Amino acid sequence: MKRCFIFAAGSFYGLREAPKAGDVIIAADAGFRLCRELGLTPDPLLGDFDSMEEPKDFAHLIRVPVEKDDTDTMLAVREGLREGCTEFRIYGGTGGKRLDHTLANFQALLYLRRHGARGYLYDDDFCWTAMEDETLTLERQVDWGIVSLFPQDGAAEGVTLTGLQYPLMDARLTPDVGLAVSNHFLAEQAVITVRKGALLVGWQLPSL
Numbered sequence: 001m002k003r004c005f006i007f008a009a010g011s012f013y014g015l016r017e018a019p020k021a022g023d024v025i026i027a028a029d030a031g032f033r034l035c036r037e038l039g040l041t042p043d044p045l046l047g048d049f050d051s052m053e054e055p056k057d058f059a060h061l062i063r064v065p066v067e068k069d070d071t072d073t074m075l076a077v078r079e080g081l082r083e084g085c086t087e088f089r090i091y092g093g094t095g096g097k098r099l100d101h102t103l104a105n106f107q108a109l110l111y112l113r114r115h116g117a118r119g120y121l122y123d124d125d126f127c128w129t130a131m132e133d134e135t136l137t138l139e140r141q142v143d144w145g146i147v148s149l150f151p152q153d154g155a156a157e158g159v160t161l162t163g164l165q166y167p168l169m170d171a172r173l174t175p176d177v178g179l180a181v182s183n184h185f186l187a188e189q190a191v192i193t194v195r196k197g198a199l200l201v202g203w204q205l206p207s208l
Contacts, residue, residue, distance in 0.1 A: 004080035007031035011095025145204035149180035158195025163187035
């Protein structure tokens, strides 16, 4: 498993795990500042530099046009996939003043899942990932920790939840009803199954 750490220009709530040798580090535009604060050197810095001035002394730079189809973070996702990464950890991808970028990064999680990888998007003591036509097991990290689910691509069929306060069995979740928001861990593991469809899954992390 090859890992990719992406640092974007949104809010940063703390690093859960530092990159190790062999991991790919990508800074998306002003995420470069965050890398510098953390003492990390990105493998490349990628961006259109609309949120920071292009550094003159950094060699590993991929400059992209301001007018383009993808966000800088999505381009970083594509770059990580080209590098053969199958696990992505995205920091600075939520918060800030741009809810539209947070929503775009939720879409990127599903894009990764559909391209044979899994992404983890770190929020304020929360982590998000996408799942599709599969079973996902979550380890309880916070007593009574929150778990929330949102359909991402139409209705999600055959949703079964165990190990949570509000279980489901072969349920149908639709994008217009928040039925699966703010569930809670009861067991050491929560098992989420969706027979057909895509879900955005978020769960609570310990405070740093």
